[in-house]
Amino acid sequence: MLAEWLAPKAAALESRGLTRRLRARPSSEVLIDLASNDYLGLARDPRVVEAAVAAVREWGASATASRLVTGTTTLHAELESELALYAGQESGLVFSSGYLANLGAVTALGGPGTLLVSDEHVHASIVDACRLSRSRVEVVPHNDLEAITKALAERKEPHAVVLVESVYSVLGDAAPLDALSAVAIEHGAVLLVDEAHGLGVTGNGHGSVHAAGLAGQDHVIVTMTLSKSLASQGGVVLGPSVLREHLVNRARPFIFDTGLNPAACAAALAALRVLADDPSRPDAIHATAARLASVCGVDPSAGAVVSVPMPGPREAVQAAELCLENGVRVGSFRPPSVPDGISRLRLTAHAGLSPEDLDHACKVITTAIQEVS
Numbered sequence: 164m165l166a167e168w169l170a171p172k173a174a175a176l177e178s179r180g181l182t183r184r185l186r187a188r189p190s191s192e193v194l195i196d197l198a199s200n201d202y203l204g205l206a207r208d209p210r211v212v213e214a215a216v217a218a219v220r221e222w223g224a225s226a227t228a229s230r231l232v233t234g235t236t237t238l239h240a241e242l243e244s245e246l247a248l249y250a251g252q253e254s255g256l257v258f259s260s261g262y263l264a265n266l267g268a269v270t271a272l273g274g275p276g277t278l279l280v281s282d283e284h285v286h287a288s289i290v291d292a293c294r295l296s297r298s299r300v301e302v303v304p305h306n307d308l309e310a311i312t313k314a315l316a317e318r319k320e321p322h323a324v325v326l327v328e329s330v331y332s333v334l335g336d337a338a339p340l341d342a343l344s345a346v347a348i349e350h351g352a353v354l355l356v357d358e359a360h361g362l363g364v365t366g367n368g369h370g371s372v373h374a375a376g377l378a379g380q381d382h383v384i385v386t387m388t389l390s391k392s393l394a395s396q397g398g399v400v401l402g403p404s405v406l407r408e409h410l411v412n413r414a415r416p417f418i419f420d421t422g423l424n425p426a427a428c429a430a431a432l433a434a435l436r437v438l439a440d441d442p443s444r445p446d447a448i449h450a451t452a453a454r455l456a457s458v459c460g461v462d463p464s465a466g467a468v469v470s471v472p473m474p475g476p477r478e479a480v481q482a483a484e485l486c487l488e489n490g491v492r493v494g495s496f497r498p499p500s501v502p503d504g505i506s507r508l509r510l511t512a513h514a515g516l517s518p519e520d521l522d523h524a525c526k527v528i529t530t531a532i533q534e535v536s
């Protein structure tokens with residue numbers, strides 16, 4: 164029965180070059196990594212690895228229950244306060260993924276009395292959060308302040324939340340945070356900024372909200388994943404204590420989910436401390452991203468992701484395959500991961516890439532793009 168049901172769906176995807184396939188990677192491979200989200204190169208840093216191992220020895224392999232039962236350890240508390248301090252926020256609440264952090268924050272603020280104004284390029288987790296929220300949702304064109312202002316001004320709902328990313332994951336460009344904040348204040352709205360691609364990268368690592376001087380303001384909420392620069396797993400919502408309290412009581416992805424694994428907490432905490440002690444790492448990301456953008460002939464990225472438009476999904480996959488055959492792992496974006504339907508090569512700049520590796524990667528990538536285009 165499932166075969167009859169699903170096979171035509173699979174065939175439809177295949178015919179459009181959109182089938183996704185899993186490829187299990189071995190623990191050691193000699194590839195130049197321009198595909199993973201380990202922007203700061205900390206996933207195998209001995210300090211991060213040892214912290215995770217020590218946490219497993221001390222706490223065991225599981226958080227043992229949801230956060231409100233036995234799933235909050237002193238590690239969770241430490242991670243929350245250090246993340247909040249680093250980002251300049253009053254408080255933080257850790258979730259077991261960045262996806263769930265967005266789901267938790269948006270659904271706990273949403274409902275019939277709240278308008279959600281969402282940039283068309285926000286991450287799927289925010290899109291799904293909007294769908295689950297029971298709010299009226301206005302999706303506005305990318306970085307369109309006029310459309311946001313209009314949606315806020317014409318609303319009937321008493322509350323509103325504007326949903327943006329500080330650095331957009333597909334386009335790699337930045338949100339105009341100063342102007343967004345001003346519009347939010349003027350119209351009594353809250354601004355939620357997903358800093359998945361800002362933490363560890365922009366604002367000397369502290370993120371774009373911090374860099375814009377908006378951290379700690381009571382109309383601003385920040386969400387982050389711990390799975391990119393912090394080389395671990397998990398997510399966090401940062402903002403005023405009153406928000407944290409509300410989420411503890413109302414955010415279903417927080418309440419009904421097992422707490423973040425202690426090993427992941429410890430790894431994120433160790434990575435955060437490395438980042439705080441070595442502010443040069445974000446600069447290395449920007450330098451690499453600028454070089455990649457320049458050789459590929461695209462606009463510089465505001466963060467680590469360099470997005471190179473390709474003629475179609477098949478070409479994006481073929482170019483990534485060619486790079487792999489030549490020792491360079493890059494990613495590709497295809498629908499539905501690209502809100503504008505344009506398939507792209509996805510290159511992620513990492514701190515710690517040697518100049519020789521970067522030279523080699525640039526050659527391989529430009530050749531692959533020429534060959535398939």
Ligand SMILES: Cc1ncc(COP(=O)(O)O)c(C=O)c1O
Pocket residue numbers: 260261262263265286288328332357359360388389390396397398
């Ligand atoms: C902008 C953005 N938000 C949220 C997430 C989800 O984070 P996580 O992988 O921790 O669930 C991602 C990760 O892909 C992301 O890019």
